[in-house]
Each structure stands twice: as structure tokens, then as C-alpha cells.
């Protein structure tokens with residue numbers, strides 16, 4: 001019988017084999033199992049994201065409970081155990097016997113008898129121990145304590161400890177484990193915040209103005225797919241975190257200008273730029289992923305924008321000879337993504353210690369290339385959704401040092417009143433534990449006239 005646990009197992013196994021995005025897999029699965037009850041649909045999302053969020057701690061429990069060496073446990077068996085332990089140890093509403101029986105039944109259909117016995121044995125032992133665990137000592141092994149209790153990789157915790165000390169590292173890791181609200185950007189060309197709040201009230205959806213940026217609304221407990229609502233279909237709203245919304249406002253495009261978005265993706269920022277320009281001028285949206293640009297096209301159409309011009313191209317092959325220069329250029333660069341762990345917990349387990357430096361090298365080259373498209377007197381905004389300075393300050397400072405005629409333009413004066421605390425020197429910087437938004441960085445660079 002297909003149920004939420006079986007589908008969650010299949011998604012987690014798929015992710016273990018090739019690093020797909022959980023949200024895409026969940027949507028695909030729900031699309032293929034339309035008759036799944038609403039309760040099971042919600043449980044599927046909860047199980048996939050919950051296991052990914054707590055994976056490191058669940059693995060620590062497995063290693064405490066089993067006598068088999070960690071590397072000897074088959075990945076599919078480990079995933080079955082993570083799934084069951086997440087329900088037993090971290091969710092209140094699922095009876096223990098349901099979690100254990102389901103895991104054992106799944107093991108019976110996929111594993112040989114000795115592994116079924118192993119799964120059963122580990123889970124029964126977990127029920128016996130319940131909450132009696134010997135955690136690492138915070139005083140003796142602060143890194144290990146935070147890594148295990150908050151489920152983060154040890155290299156990440158050690159790095160933060162070095163920079164921020166124990167208390168703030170713990171705050172950052174705890175904030176990464178919170179479930180971020182769904183944040184909508186309201187399309188000012190079509191509607192107003194009040195209209196959206198009223199629509200939500202009429203449809204029994206909890207919503208409130210963001211309190212951070214004036215164009216955003218936060219939803220909680222949305223029990224249906226936003227894509228099926230009229231406010232989404234009619235292009236009145238776009239899902240976008242507040243920090244990401246602020247980045248487009250720092251580009252500060254004016255109606256009639258030519259703007260280039262060099263890593264446009266699904267167009268979260270390209271379409272925002274188009275709206276800020278009142279749909280007058282031109283936004284050339286470049287990305288090397290054709291399917292993302294197809295989504296961008298749909299997004300732009302839905303939001304009623306005609307000035308967005310998608311171009312599938314590798315940024316390095318897109319040259320100023322092909323296009324005229326632009327008044328403003330945005331480089332929202334590919335990055336390690338560590339500012340978005342609330343929404344993308346799988347990133348914790350996919351990245352490595354050397355990734356921030358590796359991304360930093362590519363970002364420096366991308367920013368150098370992006371500068372060629374900026375008109376004299378124009379602006380270049382560099383942004384990344386990560387917390388590591390190799391991908392943030394170091395990229396902007398490297399650019400400034402190698403382009404001495406350009407200026408780093410302080411972003412502070414352009415931030416909304418409620419966001420003054422997000423200015424960090426001349427840069428824009430947010431943290432989930434300080435600002436309750438995604439972790440983002442942006443720098444604005446001005447080309448001399």
C-alpha cells in the first residue's frame with residue numbers, strides 16, 4: 001500500500017543517489033499520487049524535510065544503537081532507520097508502533113531477512129532507551145556537542161565556533177533548524193498587500209505583513225499547494241524570501257533602463273526588477289539552464305511582465321559584443337547556499353569544507369566578467385545566499401582591489417527603515433538567527449562615469 005512513509009523513503013533514497021532538490025521530488029511524487037489524502041501529503045513533506053534537517057543527529061543515534069560499523073550500514077537501510085527514528089524521537093503525534101511496524105514492513109519488501117532483523121533490533125533498542133542518551137559534553141567537546149545536538153556537519157560548526165564563539169554558533173545552528181515561513185512578494189503592478197491579506201483571511205490562511213520589507217507577506221500553515229490558488233495563478237504573488245527581495249531593491253532600477261540579470265534562474269529577482277521598473281525598459285535574463293529559463297518565462301507571463309528577455313547562455317560566453325551595455329547589472333551568483341539551510345537542509349550534507357573557497361574562486365571570475373556589461377556611471381550588484389566570507393566580502397573586495405577606478409557604494413541609505421541593521425559596513429548582510437530571514441550578502445559596485 002502506498003503511503004506517506006513509503007513515498008518519503010523513495011524520495012530520500014533518490015536524493016542519496018543523485019543530489020536532486022527535495023521540493024521538486026515531493027511535487028513530482030504528489031503529482032503522481034493525486035489520491036493521497038491531505039494528511040498524508042503533509043506528512044510526506046514533514047518526513048522528507050524533517051529527516052534531511054536532522055540527518056546528522058539521527059545518524060548519531062543509529063551509531064549509538066547498532067554494533068555494525070557506520071560505513072557498513074547499507075544506505076537504503078540507513079534511510080529506513082533515519083525515517084523511523086525521526087518519527088519515534090522527534091515527532092509527538094506518530095505512535096511508536098506505527099513507525100516501527102512500517103519500517104519493518106518496508107524492510108521486508110526491500111531487504112534480506114537478516115537486515116529486517118537488524119532494522120527491528122535497532123528500533124526496539126531506540127524505544128527502550130527513549131530519551132536516555134549520553135550526549136557529547138558541551139564543555140569538553142563544544143564542536144561535537146553542537147554538531148550532534150543540532151545536526152550540522154562538524155567542519156561547519158568548527159568554522160563558526162572559530163569566528164563567533166559557542167553561544168552564537170549555537171544560535172545560528174538552532175535558527176537553521178527552524179521551519180522558515182512561506183514568504184510572498186506581492187506584485188505591486190497588480191494588487192496590494194491589503195488585498196492579499198484579505199484574500200488569505202477569506203480562505204482561512206494565516207498571513208501577516210512581513211515587518212521586514214513593505215512588499216512581503218508571511219504565510220504559515222498553508223495546507224494546499226500555493227500554485228493552485230488564484231492569487232498565484234493570476235500573478236498577484238511570487239514566493240521569495242525577504243532578503244532576496246531586498247537584493248533587487250539594491251539594484252534600484254528605474255523605468256526605461258536596460259538591466260542585465262546574469263544568473264536569473266527561475267526569475268525571482270528578474271521579475272522583481274521588472275516590477276520595480278513598472279514593466280518599462282528591458283531586463284535581459286541570462287542563465288545556462290534552459291529549463292530554469294522556461295520557468296522564468298512562465299513566471300514573467302503570470303506576473304504580467306513584457307520586458308523580461310530570457311537568454312540561455314553560459315555567462316562567460318555572453319559577451320558585451322553581443323549586447324549593448326547596461327545601466328544596471330545583477331550577478332546573483334551560484335554559491336554554497338549556507339544562508340538557506342532553513343529551506344534547504346540537504347545542503348548541510350552535500351557540501352564540504354573546501355566548497356566556500358571553491359565557489360569564491362568562480363564567483364571572482366564571474367564578477368570580473370559581469371563588470372564588462374556595465375555602462376560608465378552604471379551599477380553592478382553582486383549577491384550570494386551564503387554566510388561565508390570567501391564567497392561574500394572577499395569576492396567584493398577582490399573586485400574593488402583589481403578595479404581601482406570602481407567604487408563600493410554603501411547600501412545602508414537604500415535599505416527600508418526596518419532593515420537598517422542589515423547594513424554591514426558598505427555591504428548588505430542578513431542572518432537567519434539575527435533577522436529571521438535567509439542569510440544573504442550583497443555588494444553594490446559603481447563604475448565611474
Ligand SMILES: C[S@@+](CC[C@H](N)C(=O)[O-])C[C@H]1O[C@@H](n2cnc3c(N)ncnc32)[C@H](O)[C@@H]1O
Pocket residue numbers: 244262263264265266267268269270286287288289292313314315316332333334335
Ligand atoms: C543563485 S541562483 C540564481 C537565483 C535567481 N537569481 C533568483 O533570484 O531566483 C544561480 C543561478 O546561476 C546559474 N548559473 C550557474 N553557472 C552559470 C553560468 N556559468 N552561466 C550562467 N548561469 C549560471 C544557475 O543555473 C542558477 O540558476
